[in-house]
Amino acid sequence: MTSSLPAEPAIAADAPLLFFDSGVGGLTVLDAARALLPDAPIVYAADFAGLPYGEKSEAEIAARVPALLGRLVERYRPRLITIACNTASTIALPQVRAALDLPIVGTVPAIKPASEQSRSRVIAVLGTEATVRQPYVTNLAREFASDATILRFGAPELVRAAEMKLRGEVPDPAIFDRAVAGLVSQERAVAIDTVVLACTHFPLVQDELARAFGRPVTFVHGAEGIARRIAYLTRGQSFVGNGLRFVATGPAGDIVPYKPVLEARGFTSFDTL
Numbered sequence: 517m518t519s520s521l522p523a524e525p526a527i528a529a530d531a532p533l534l535f536f537d538s539g540v541g542g543l544t545v546l547d548a549a550r551a552l553l554p555d556a557p558i559v560y561a562a563d564f565a566g567l568p569y570g571e572k573s574e575a576e577i578a579a580r581v582p583a584l585l586g587r588l589v590e591r592y593r594p595r596l597i598t599i600a601c602n603t604a605s606t607i608a609l610p611q612v613r614a615a616l617d618l619p620i621v622g623t624v625p626a627i628k629p630a631s632e633q634s635r636s637r638v639i640a641v642l643g644t645e646a647t648v649r650q651p652y653v654t655n656l657a658r659e660f661a662s663d664a665t666i667l668r669f670g671a672p673e674l675v676r677a678a679e680m681k682l683r684g685e686v687p688d689p690a691i692f693d694r695a696v697a698g699l700v701s702q703e704r705a706v707a708i709d710t711v712v713l714a715c716t717h718f719p720l721v722q723d724e725l726a727r728a729f730g731r732p733v734t735f736v737h738g739a740e741g742i743a744r745r746i747a748y749l750t751r752g753q754s755f756v757g758n759g760l761r762f763v764a765t766g767p768a769g770d771i772v773p774y775k776p777v778l779e780a781r782g783f784t785s786f787d788t789l
């Protein structure tokens with residue numbers, strides 16, 4: 517006798533891809549994903565009420581992120597979730613995967629591609645304070661860059677600077693100088709040739725960081741790799757455009773200063789969770 521497995525229920529063509537970050541940093545991942553999947557319906561969720569994650573404890577993040585994602589799944593029924601946040605991914609991916617029966621794509625420091633590029637074998641990892649202290653980072657370094665020196669620095673001010681920039685404000689240039697100083701004051705820093713932007717907010721201020729370095733370094737982040745992973749996991753699925761929706765925790769008024777950059781990206785609907 518033969519038996520066959522029940523067919524997988526078809527994924528609704530209007531089921532969105534859900535992107536999640538503490539703030540607007542995950543837009544750097546969204547931009548890369550939209551370049552590959554321009555027709556995908558999108559929900560972008562920003563946990564403004566919880567920002568910044570980089571200054572929270574592991575326990576807070578591990579409890580908060582799966583709970584919020586659970587509420588977002590109930591409301592939006594996404595086909596896939598991208599945690600577009602290194603801090604949340606390096607801490608809470610196991611809890612999220614255990615709680616939700618959906619494909620979950622995480623964002624982790626791009627040490628592997630950085631190692632493939634670095635010639636000097638001195639690689640900097642610039643992230644939030646919570647990310648740079650994670651064993652996850654040590655394990656990535658051990659697995660993909662065991663012959664390299666990895667210099668880490670947690671720069672929470674850069675998160676605030678990136679958020680300011682997207683609100684149309686001009687961050688104090690001293691913020692970028694301080695972030696770079698945190699790296700270049702470390703032993704062997706003179707040989708840094710590659711800088712991992714291990715926070716999704718940081719590519720938003722890459723030009724300012726490059727200026728503060730004052731010498732050529734290569735910046736590496738994971739957005740394109742994550743976009744390829746999302747495209748692979750959704751291969752063969754149909755997408756019916758349902759627009760771009762933005763949802764944030766906290767008061768609705770907190771979204772207002774970001775509307776110009778969000779509308780320029782094609783967001784048409786704004787909501788709170």
Ligand code: DGL
Pocket residue numbers: 537538539541542567568569570571600601602603604644647675714715716717
């Ligand atoms: N965008 C987040 C990341 O990639 C963190 C920002 C925050 O501190 O909330 O780590």
